Amino acid sequence: MSPSFGDTKTEENKLNPFHFSKCSVAEITEFLTNISQTQSGLACLQNQIVQDKSVVDIRGDMPGQLNQPDELCKQYFGDESYMCRGPNFPIQEICRSLFCSKPGDSQRCVQVNSVRGTSCGNKKVGTPNFVKTYLNA
Structure with a gap:
């Protein structure tokens, strides 16, 4: 399963x-x-979860700010994957989705959902419903 x-x-x-x-x-x-x-x-x-002091608290950070797009692609498809780049893959689109290479298929880039907070422009991040300004982006 x-x-x-x-x-x-x-x-x-x-x-x-x-x-x-x-x-x-x-x-x-x-x-x-x-x-x-x-x-x-x-x-x-x-059971309530007891917070371990050695674990870094990232509750204030958006997931997309914790990993770069290449890392997100690796999480989807494995260590050989990366974000596809070029004129067919405009950077503004990664606010909502990005294209990742699919290992074993060098000619294929697969569209996947971006995570909340993925940087997609100067001080701009994507959320499920809209793009917003985020000073830490």
């Missing part, structure tokens, strides 16, 4: 490139239902 990247964007999946089969969704739902019916399972699901 694992997610896969969807090539078709719909209103339902435009912000999430992963999709699970109906069978996987049913298995996950059954697992969560079963575990929530036991005392220890319910306690586990309701």
